[in-house]
Amino acid sequence: MIDRYDPLTVELTEADRPASTAPVRSAVLYAEGGQKHGVWEAEPGVHSEYQGQETVVILQGRATVVGGSGKTVEIGPGDVLVCQPGEKMTWTVHEKIRKVFVINQ
Template identity: 80%
Template sequence: MINRYDPLTVDLTEADRPASTAPVRSVSLYADGGQKHGVWEAEPGVHREYQGQETVVILTGRATVEGSSGITVDVGPGDLVIVDPGEKTTWTVHEKIRKVFIVNQ
């Protein structure tokens, strides 16, 4: 099967994120065997307790991503971010952000 999505316009639903200080929306487009692919969007604020191996491409917006290892990176449109297994991240969103993600749990 082949599916095509526009990650900038795909419908998202509000996510229950008690560790976030601002609204978060997402959609899972594929899930199988501990791997999930989808789109995530967050309003400016702090979004904590994201964990696991993750690969993301930033579509819009800007954020600072801080890992539990102490590494901090600033990200924006077009950036590819790879988070190692076991790393916990905090996303401080400066401008509403939208990203495509692949998470391995």
């Protein structure tokens, strides 16, 4: 099966994220065998306790991502971020951000 999505307009659902200081929305477009593909969006604020392994492509917005290892990266539109297995991330979103993600659990 093949499905096509526009990641900028796909409908997102509010997510309950107690470790976030601002609203978070997402849509899972595919999930099977410990893998999830989808779209995630967050308002400016701090979003903690996200854990890898995850690969993302930033569509819009800007954030600072700090890993549990202490590494800090600044990300924006067009960037690809790869988070290694077991790494915990804190996202400080500066401008409303939207990303496409693939998570391996």
